[in-house]
Structure formats: C-alpha cells, structure tokens
Amino acid sequence: MIESPAVLIVNSASRRGQENFSAARDRLGELGVELMAAHAVEDPSTLPRLVGDTIRAGARTIVLGGGDGTVSSVAPQLCNTGVVLGLLPTGTANDLARTLGLPTDMDGACQNVARGKVVDVDLGVVGDDRFLNVSSIGLAVGVTEQLNPKLKKRLGALAYPIAAVKAYRRFRTFSATLEFPDGDHPDVELDDLLQLAVANGRFYGGGAVVAPGAGIDDHLLDVYAIPRGTPRQRWQVARHFVSGVFTESDHVYHVTTRNVRVSTAPGQAINVDGELSAHTPETFGVIEGGLRVIVPEDASVGVADIGARERARH
Structure with missing residues (x-):
C-alpha cells in the first residue's frame, strides 16, 4: 500500500513530461491515490528544493515524473529519509525504470505506484x-x-x-x-x-x-x-x-x-x-538501502526490510 500523504511532482521539461502531468494526476486519483498536492515543474533546477520542502511538509510518498537525471537530482533529498519514491518514467533512457522492472507506459506506472510494494535499493555516492x-x-x-x-x-x-x-x-x-x-x-x-x-x-x-x-x-x-x-x-x-x-x-x-x-x-x-x-x-x-522505491509485486529487485539481506556477488 502507498504511504500517505502523497505528492505528485512532474518534471514538465523532460520528454513527454508536460503532456503526462494531467494524465498522471487523473489516473492516480482513479486508482485511489490521494494527493495532498500536485506540481508540474518547468525549471528542473528547482526540483531539489521543492522535494526538500515537500518532505519537510510531511509527505511520506513522492510520486515523481521524469527521467534518470530528474531522479538523480533529488536523490540527496530522499536519501535515508524513509520517504518512498514512486517513479513515473517520462525521460528518454529510463534506465532506472529498467533496473527496477517498472512499466514505462503512464497507465502501468500509475498502477505500480498504487499497487506495488516498497523495497530498499542502494545509492551511489560521488563526492557530495x-x-x-x-x-x-x-x-x-x-x-x-x-x-x-x-x-x-x-x-x-x-x-x-x-x-x-x-x-x-x-x-x-x-x-x-x-x-x-x-x-x-x-x-x-x-x-x-x-x-x-x-x-x-x-x-x-x-x-x-x-x-x-x-x-x-x-x-x-x-x-x-x-x-x-x-x-x-x-x-x-x-x-x-x-x-x-x-x-x-x-x-x-x-x-x-x-x-x-x-x-x-x-x-x-x-x-x-x-x-x-x-x-x-x-x-x-x-x-546500502539508501532509497525506498515502489516496484511491482513480482519484482525481485530490492530488499523488502532494511538490512534484512546482503547478497555477496563474485
């Protein structure tokens, strides 16, 4: 189940972002996802501040529409906060969506946000x-x-x-x-x-x-x-x-x-x-496990409980 309250934030400057904002807001509502706010952001440089403000305002789930660069830009704000990321892949490459096994069509991505499970995945660090x-x-x-x-x-x-x-x-x-x-x-x-x-x-x-x-x-x-x-x-x-x-x-x-x-x-x-x-x-x-994300119920990626599993790879 999605953790409430939830906020929708879409990078409307990304590929297909603007046209998908209204569709995502409406579809999430149809699926029973209650949003306390929804933002279409035209200037991507303001996303980190907006996400930080949204977390401080009490959001427990941020439904984010954008590409890999969008997610990466707000990862510091989400890291180790316990706030859940629901991703709507609207970028060009959408490599994170591939890694997580997410649907890349808007309807499927919204359904995943509403019905998926929450897991923990790692974050890379480069300097700050x-x-x-x-x-x-x-x-x-x-x-x-x-x-x-x-x-x-x-x-x-x-x-x-x-x-x-x-x-x-x-x-x-x-x-x-x-x-x-x-x-x-x-x-x-x-x-x-x-x-x-x-x-x-x-x-x-x-x-x-x-x-x-x-x-x-x-x-x-x-x-x-x-x-x-x-x-x-x-x-x-x-x-x-x-x-x-x-x-x-x-x-x-x-x-x-x-x-x-x-x-x-x-x-x-x-x-x-x-x-x-x-x-x-x-x-x-x-x-380790620095980001909480929503993935499909049948996805094998991620650790469902923080610190519960560490897989050694050779």
Missing part, C-alpha cells in the same frame, strides 16, 4: 552527490555533450548511439589511477583509456547493461575501464557492449568494491546519471 545508475568518465562524457534536447526529443533512445559515433570521432584517451581505501583490491594505474565507469545500478545509456552480475541492491559498485586496445579488441567491446559481457574480456579492467578513488590525467569531467556534475579526482562509495 548521489547517483542511481552510473558515473562515467571518457566517451560517456562526450556522448552527453553531443546529446541535445532536440535530438533526444526527435529520436528518443536512438539518440544515444548517434551521439556516441560523433563523440568517438573527436575523443582523446586518458590515464587513470584507482585507489581502494578498504584494501579489497590493489591500487592500479591504467593508461590509454576510452572509458571508465563506476556503477551502482544495472542499466545505463538507454538500455546497456553495466556487467552481467550488476545490481542496484548488492551493496557494491561495479568499476570498469576500457583501454583503446587493438581494432579487434575494440570490436569485441562494441559487439558485447549492450549485454555487458565485454567486462569479462581479458583486456578490460573490472572489479566490484564499496569505495574507490579515481584520479585521471588529464583531469576529466564526470557524467553522473546523464549530467556533467563532477570532476576528477573524486571518491565514489555506496549507501
């Missing part, structure tokens, strides 16, 4: 920020720079591979040093890299899998680094990139950890869930 899916360095930053609202609105998820091709043509490799404060892995220096990623969730970039065993409830970060390598090695990575199987290749560096510090030469911008909001050097961590 929080992220749900992936923080990336290298080509992913170039892809973000090539993506523009017009391209995303016209092509949807197809905008990502097109932006990737454009970014690759002008990309320059970089070096990285990875340090592991917990001592679970030896520190390592990596050269001639195309991309380095630190992942909390399972999906990113419009449906690509981080790694075959990645999950948002395993209390671990997946860290991978892709060197430029030979043409054959680059083809192998490209061929298996969407499935995440490329992380099992001998020339790709891949570990799981709870904490890692990343330094690069030259310094690199960090793509945090689709937003360029950090810069190397930076430290990454994970908050």
